[in-house]
Amino acid sequence: MAPTGVRRGFATLVPAAEDPLINVITVDHHKHAGRAPAGHGLVSLIASPGGTTELLGAPDPEVTERLTARAERFMPGVTAHTLSAHVHRFRHGLPEATPRAVALRAAFEARPVSAIEYAGDWTTLRPCSEGAITSAERAAARVLAHLARPR
Structure with missing residues (x-):
């Protein structure tokens, strides 16, 4: 279907x-x-x-x-x-990107690479598995970029 x-x-x-x-x-x-x-x-x-x-x-x-x-x-x-159904509730819902969060986003994205990075769907402001995967890829690339820099 x-x-x-x-x-x-x-x-x-x-x-x-x-x-x-x-x-x-x-x-x-x-x-x-x-x-x-x-x-x-x-x-x-x-x-x-x-x-x-x-x-x-x-x-x-x-x-x-x-x-x-x-x-x-x-x-x-x-x-x-439909043979069966499962209802799943998120009582505390999806995160909302407040105007303040959106205003801070550019600085967050522009931060220098580091050995420690952030990952999670919240970093992309997309609360879903695709957002989590995207953030993991981005975090890994940023850590690798940090490790590739001359010391």
Whole structure:
């Protein structure tokens, strides 16, 4: 299964104008084939910020029903194909890059290389596994650049 019209990739971003409850549909088995048993798939339905507020305290069956119902428009048949669901909540949410954090970012990026570096999705202001990987690559490159400098 994949969202309608998707030929490649693994994530479909849903604009608020299209649906105020669902924000992202991730076809995890397209992202990495080993994420689901052979012949099965793994789909993540991520609520919008407003939807998160609305659903945070709702019972798991209600969250599952409401998100899969909304995903039907973009991924016809998802409800019928759902064998099980797991609701995961981040009660303290994703970090927000405040105006002060954004203002400090240029100086953080311009700092000299060092033997000790920062890594984590917070360094890229993208709270996701891709942000964490990007930051790890950047940290490793900066440490190697530091080690390559003449002493």
